[in-house]
Amino acid sequence: MARQLVTARIKPERACFLVGLPKSTWHYRPKRRQDGELRRHIRELALLHPRRGYRFIHALLLQEGHHLNRKKVRRIW
Known part of the structure; x- marks a missing residue:
């Protein structure tokens, strides 16, 4: 609506x-x-571990040295 007014x-x-x-x-x-x-x-x-969830994937990423929040992994998941 604002675009039409502009x-x-x-x-x-x-x-x-x-x-x-x-x-x-x-x-x-x-x-x-x-x-x-x-x-x-x-x-x-996820393809390597098809029955696991985002929490397990987050733990694997932490073990690999990535420093990221679990919520970000869940959003991407």
């Missing part, structure tokens, strides 16, 4: 105000994730 020559800040969005929502640019290598490695471990 194309109708209304300033983005005013359009966000009229729609009820924060201005930061209009200016937000998502960051690309840099975890492609980690995803590939988790898939390899």
Whole structure:
């Protein structure tokens, strides 16, 4: 809705105000994730241990020397 107002020559800040969005929502640019290598490695471990879950995979990653949070492994899982 805000995009339509901007194309109708209304300033983005005013359009966000009229729609009820924060201005930061209009200016937000998502960051690309840099975890492609980690995803590939988790898939390899999952293929080696098909009956295990993300907690076991997290423990294997810790043993290999990766320092990451279990919640991140679960999100990727």
